[in-house]
Amino acid sequence: MMNIGLLKNLFKEKKLSLSYPRLLIYQELSKALGPRSPLEIYQNLLKKKRKIGLTTIYRSLELFESLGMVFKIVNGSSVRYKLCEVENHHHHIVCKGCGDVVELNFCDISDWSKKVTESTGYQVVDHQLSFFGFCKACKPSAGRIQKTESRMENRA
Numbered sequence: 001m002m003n004i005g006l007l008k009n010l011f012k013e014k015k016l017s018l019s020y021p022r023l024l025i026y027q028e029l030s031k032a033l034g035p036r037s038p039l040e041i042y043q044n045l046l047k048k049k050r051k052i053g054l055t056t057i058y059r060s061l062e063l064f065e066s067l068g069m070v071f072k073i074v075n076g077s078s079v080r081y082k083l084c085e086v087e088n089h090h091h092h093i094v095c096k097g098c099g100d101v102v103e104l105n106f107c108d109i110s111d112w113s114k115k116v117t118e119s120t121g122y123q124v125v126d127h128q129l130s131f132f133g134f135c136k137a138c139k140p141s142a143g144r145i146q147k148t149e150s151r152m153e154n155r156a
Helices: 004-013 020-031 038-047 054-066 110-120 142-155
Strands: 070-075 078-083 091-095 101-104 130-133
Touching (some): 020 038, 038 054, 038 078, 054 070, 054 078
Parallel strands (some): 091 130
Antiparallel strands (some): 091 101
């Protein structure tokens, strides 16, 4: 997680204003134990007598995401954000059971980028990659997986 000094430097480097509402939103995310929705951030700030509009929260989170400061987790109509602890380029794995997010501090997809360029003619300049699965606590047992698969086969 970025300290306030690094945050200020990042905003200055990008010629962006680190407004008081943005700072409060950042601080709220940094104290959160897990991913938070914009509404949860809004409600937590209201409890602390910090009145910030929900639109400001959405816009700030989108800005934070574009700067690589937060990871956006979309699950159906639910959207939550988690502050990234790793500052350089990285990827994530999200538990489909509990929603836990783990940052992966490595990225070696140069072969994939090369194949994409060769097959499409595009010049690859960036990428986003997320993994989804079940953490140890949520991992379905082999028996449950087989029952689910057999129920799915019976429906077909």
